[in-house]
Amino acid sequence: MSLESTPYEPSRRYLLEIAYDGTNYSGWQIQPHCVAVQQRVQEVLSKLYAGLPIHLIGSSRTDAGVHAQRFAASYLTPVRPEIPPEKVMRAANRLLPPDIKLRSIREMPLEFHARYDALGKAYTYVLNLGEPSPFTDRYTWRPIHRIDVEKLRAAAPMLTGTHDYSSFVVERSMIEEAVRTIYRIEVQEFGQFCCVTFVGNGFLYKMIRCLMGTLEAAGAGKLTPADVRRILEACDRSVAPETAPPQGLFLMKVFYSPEERDSFRLESLPFC
DSSP states (O other): OOOOOOSSOEEEEEEEEEEEOGGGSSOSSOOTTSOOHHHHHHHHHHHHTTTOOOOOEESSOOOTTOEEEEEEEEEEEESSSOOOHHHHHHHHHHHSOTTEEEEEEEEEOTTOOTTTTOOEEEEEEEEEOSOOOTTTGGGOBOOSSOOOHHHHHHHGGGGOEEEEOGGGOSSGGGOSOOEEEEEEEEEEEETTEEEEEEEESOOOTTHHHHHHHHHHHHHTTSSOHHHHHHHHHHTOGGGSOOOOOGGGEEEEEEESSHHHHHHOOOOSOTTO
16 A cells, blocks of 8 residues: 655654544544644644645544543654654643644554454443433433343344444435444443443444444334344335434543454543
8 A cells, every 4th residue: 555645755654542522623634624633633734834735644533522531543644753652642741732632643654544454343321310410411421221231132142243234324315334243242330321332344324323322222112133133234324213322432442453342341430
């Protein structure tokens, strides 16, 4: 794979892991007339590199309002100024807004591609099963109906495996291929919060939120596990429940090795 074009001679490639609160952004990717996370990080990196235009290649996109703990993106560094990774991280975090921070930075081969070399991703969706709170509502979804976590947990395996996920995609006509693999869906409780973690080889536009809308309906007793399976096999978005809102969703990790993908486990609430 050839390197992307840069207006400067490329020297190294750095891979960033970026945490962000997506509340105030239109998502990761730059769009006209909106403020995106990518834009804010690129602006800071350009300042560090003496005004050179730094372009980040993201591992994927996240929707407006969706958060990330370790979104992955890479860029080619110029020969001059040469800045060690640890100094990039310290300086960038001083300049970035409070709702965006670098979590890690490391050098990768020049031919590395943040999107095409990814072997999978983990997303966590957080349900608030207790009382609303001004300190958690921007990071959780509080369903209207009472949720039985065991019913939700029983329905989750119906959605794992390699399938055509057309029933769980918004704007299906814009997507050439809807077959993906979900390795596992784990349901955990942390006090009043229920976290549903999806680990897969890749996810389609709003796919996690569509899956979560169906699992929430199962948890509310509106769907049985068999119903959930029939919705999956129908490959028809119109037969599935509504899409879950964005604010409860976190991209937790992008995987570049089978080992880190297989060993990933959610240890605590994503927003703590």
